[in-house]
Amino acid sequence: MISILGLGFVGLTTGLGFAKKGFKTYGFDISGERLNSLKNLIVPFYEPHLDEVLRETMNETFFLDTPFEEAIRSSDAVFICVGTPEKEDGSADLTYLLAAIEQIIEVETDRFQVIVTKSTVPPSTVSNEVIPFVLKKLKSNENRNVGFASNPEFLREGYCWEDFIEPDRVVIGVEDERSKEILDKIYKPFNAPVHYVNYSTSEFIKYLSNTLLSTMISYSNEMSMVADAIGNIDTQKAFRILHEDKRWYGSPAPMKSYVYPGCGYGGYCLPKDTAALVSISEKNGFRPPMLSANININSSIKSHLVDKIDGTIGYDEPLGILGLSFKPASDDVRLTPVKDIIELLFKKGFRNIYAYDPIAGTEFKKHYPELRINYIESLHEIVQKCDTLVLLTAWEEFNKNKELIKSKNLLDFRYAL
Numbered sequence: 001m002i003s004i005l006g007l008g009f010v011g012l013t014t015g016l017g018f019a020k021k022g023f024k025t026y027g028f029d030i031s032g033e034r035l036n037s038l039k040n041l042i043v044p045f046y047e048p049h050l051d052e053v054l055r056e057t058m059n060e061t062f063f064l065d066t067p068f069e070e071a072i073r074s075s076d077a078v079f080i081c082v083g084t085p086e087k088e089d090g091s092a093d094l095t096y097l098l099a100a101i102e103q104i105i106e107v108e109t110d111r112f113q114v115i116v117t118k119s120t121v122p123p124s125t126v127s128n129e130v131i132p133f134v135l136k137k138l139k140s141n142e143n144r145n146v147g148f149a150s151n152p153e154f155l156r157e158g159y160c161w162e163d164f165i166e167p168d169r170v171v172i173g174v175e176d177e178r179s180k181e182i183l184d185k186i187y188k189p190f191n192a193p194v195h196y197v198n199y200s201t202s203e204f205i206k207y208l209s210n211t212l213l214s215t216m217i218s219y220s221n222e223m224s225m226v227a228d229a230i231g232n233i234d235t236q237k238a239f240r241i242l243h244e245d246k247r248w249y250g251s252p253a254p255m256k257s258y259v260y261p262g263c264g265y266g267g268y269c270l271p272k273d274t275a276a277l278v279s280i281s282e283k284n285g286f287r288p289p290m291l292s293a294n295i296n297i298n299s300s301i302k303s304h305l306v307d308k309i310d311g312t313i314g315y316d317e318p319l320g321i322l323g324l325s326f327k328p329a330s331d332d333v334r335l336t337p338v339k340d341i342i343e344l345l346f347k348k349g350f351r352n353i354y355a356y357d358p359i360a361g362t363e364f365k366k367h368y369p370e371l372r373i374n375y376i377e378s379l380h381e382i383v384q385k386c387d388t389l390v391l392l393t394a395w396e397e398f399n400k401n402k403e404l405i406k407s408k409n410l411l412d413f414r415y416a417l
């Protein structure tokens with residue numbers, strides 16, 4: 001049995017989705033108007049399919065008339081789907097969320113139940129806001145036994161029903177077995193990949209998705225402003241032709257491979273072309289903030305990574321660099337981020353740097369003779385020589401020898417292994 005607090009786009013869809021799958025589901029909303037409309041089988045906003053499912057499940061598996069206390073007492077999971085609007089300072093307003101949680105824990109029951117945050121909340125909210133809030137409130141109530149979970153929702157308005165009932169993935173942040181078992185049962189009938197992660201990772205995944213989307217939109221708008229500044233550019237045609245790039249649709253290097261953290265971009269094209277577009281746009285009177293930030297980030301990621309190495313080993317100990325080229329399957333070392341990282345390591349004081357690359361060693365040595373590195377001929381040798389390894393290019397050879405590499409202290413800055 002499941003209770004849902006908040007019957008907006010997310011909550012109503014969630015409630016009807018669980019009801020359709022056969023779970024006895026109780027819905028609640030503080031808006032009397034919204035509830036009355038639903039009780040009259042009218043969905044109070046436009047969203048295809050929900051009215052049919054509402055008619056089909058009402059008073060069969062979906063209930064809106066059950067007293068709150070009775071519903072909470074018999075629920076194994078309570079999903080919170082209330083709004084989390086933006087506050088004046090930009091932070092998320094958790095007032096509705098915490099008020100809903102308070103209502104739940106005020107109900108006396110000795111049933112174990114999991115409080116699931118489905119509303120979008122910033123990473124660390126369950127750990128640093130929800131759990132301390134509940135523990136403080138329950139201080140004197142030893143009988144109330146609750147678990148916690150974060151279960152962000154990825155549905156799109158207009159496609160709420162399809163997205164919920166046939167999810168491409170389900171993300172659950174959960175850190176105790178009992179709560180996990182309950183959520184496992186609830187999501188089993190959905191036949192979708194269910195990913196169990198910790199609370200903050202699950203919250204982060206939702207923002208990873210939304211901020212990528214907002215960034216792509218702002219990027220596109222910024223580029224339209226660059227085009228306007230330069231003039232005589234058919235922006236519409238340019239973007240439509242951009243969409244024909246085969247990387248959007250799959251191999252050999254799908255677009256998703258660019259949406260992955262690493263050591264920064266390098267090589268012959270991306271650094272110089274990004275810099276050149278910023279420069280010509282500036283000459284035409286428009287300083288593109290995202291592209292300028294993009295160049296700054298490409299530089300600051302390298303010092304960030306070097307700071308992560310600093311302190312893990314002494315400056316005299318052997319430090320093994322895995323990969324020298326700017327990307328795997330290439331011996332191009334022009335503007336490879338590895339060069340900057342090694343330079344920064346020397347500046348920090350590291351004196352004993354070893355490096356191995358399946359094919360780019362000779363090129364690197366030729367291009368950067370000033371870097372006093374010990375070049376190594378094989379992966380086995382560098383693993384033997386160095387207890388700390390830093391992976392900077394995601395070569396397939398490293399993946400094939402994952403176990404060997406991971407037997408050492410590994411800093412995998414390509415998140416590859």
Ligand SMILES: NC(=O)c1ccc[n+]([C@@H]2O[C@H](COP(=O)([O-])OP(=O)(O)OC[C@H]3O[C@@H](n4cnc5c(N)ncnc54)[C@H](O)[C@@H]3O)[C@@H](O)[C@H]2O)c1
Nearest residue numbers: 005006008009010029030031082083084100119120153157
């Ligand atoms: N709309 C989307 O496309 C979408 C997609 C994914 C995630 N989300 C997130 O899901 C959350 C809900 O979004 P929404 O669009 O469904 O919001 P919404 O405003 O449509 O619905 C929220 C509902 O919660 C009700 N509510 C507030 N406090 C309550 C309480 N204590 N008890 C019961 N009901 C209460 C409100 O009356 C309202 O009807 C937000 O955090 C949002 O960011 C939204």
